[in-house]
């Protein structure tokens with residue numbers, strides 16, 4: 314199965330490396346001409362994943378048309394840009410494996426739903442889990458969920474992408490696999506705030522557990538399965554990103570917790586902290602569905618410039634309630 318990758322950021326590059334294992338050819342579309350040049354000339358993505366030498370079987374291009382002959386595409390553009398990039402690709406029927414984590418602003422659609430709206434005849438799969446790109450690229454052990462409604466296709470994709478240190482677990486819960494990744498980014502910002510404001514490790518553990526309760530409420534309402542939310546793409550990824558400054562979302566939260574403004578923290582950055590874009594959309598969707606998500610609300614308030622101590626105080630002062638509603 315010849316793989317094309319749409320998106321030359323850190324994750325697109327690491328996944329291209331995964332797909333190229335065994336000297337297989339991979340074509341990677343990158344938006345930045347300097348990324349295309351660096352990969353083709355020096356076999357390193359010096360902009361987004363600089364420490365990792367890439368196999369020569371990965372060829373980069375700035376022309377989406379060069380991915381037309383691929384048998385499956387990994388879509389790794391940031392969530393808010395997936396619609397534009399897939400529209401620019403034109404119509405297609407090859408399987409699309411969505412690897413971005415987010416919810417589209419304006420439509421409240423998950424990335425797989427966006428892809429289906431743009432390419433209604435393409436089978437949709439989702440690859441998600443606790444996966445820092447630099448660790449995957451370094452060959453460190455990693456496990457992911459690969460969800461696809463067409464289970465035979467899902468099994469082929471899982472087999473094609475698996476490697477000695479990259480385990481793919483098949484699932485048919487596409488919505489569940491997506492919701493974990495989207496929501497954990499928002500919760501990782503909250504855990505970063507705890508770190509930045511020096512609120513302690515009890516607070517971080519409480520946020521992970523109560524954040525997971527929010528993820529579960531939202532996920533179940535959208536049709537996700539509880540087991541998926543408790544798996545790699547949900548709880549697994551939540552634990553990873555809520556405990557490490559290697560997470561861009563957690564790091565953004567650290568800055569907010571230190572009292573810096575989101576506008577300052579987000580200005581001029583080339584890398585994406587998806588939670589900043591997902592948080593307001595998630596809040597909107599949760600409000601519309603009557604789902605209580607106080608941690609996500611708090612993250613929205615902080616991104617909007619609210620004072621950290623005020624937000625933390627308000628969160629703690631809510632009426633006491635039962636642990637399970």
Ligand SMILES: NC(=O)c1ccc[n+]([C@@H]2O[C@H](COP(=O)([O-])OP(=O)(O)OC[C@H]3O[C@@H](n4cnc5c(N)ncnc54)[C@H](O)[C@@H]3O)[C@@H](O)[C@H]2O)c1
Nearest residue numbers: 321322323324325344361391392394413414445446584585
């Ligand atoms: N980096 C990771 O460890 C990792 C792991 C799993 C999932 N993801 C997800 O993968 C997705 C891509 O993240 P990344 O880490 O590869 O990106 P990155 O932060 O390394 O790089 C930013 C990417 O955004 C792209 N971009 C910026 N503006 C754009 C536009 N207008 N149109 C299209 N693309 C644009 C850039 O070309 C670049 O590919 C995100 O949804 C992220 O949550 C990342």
Ligand SMILES: O=P(O)(O)OC[C@H](O)CO
Nearest residue numbers: 442443444445560561562
């Ligand atoms: O750096 P983050 O916060 O975007 O996290 C990267 C991946 O999603 C971790 O699984």
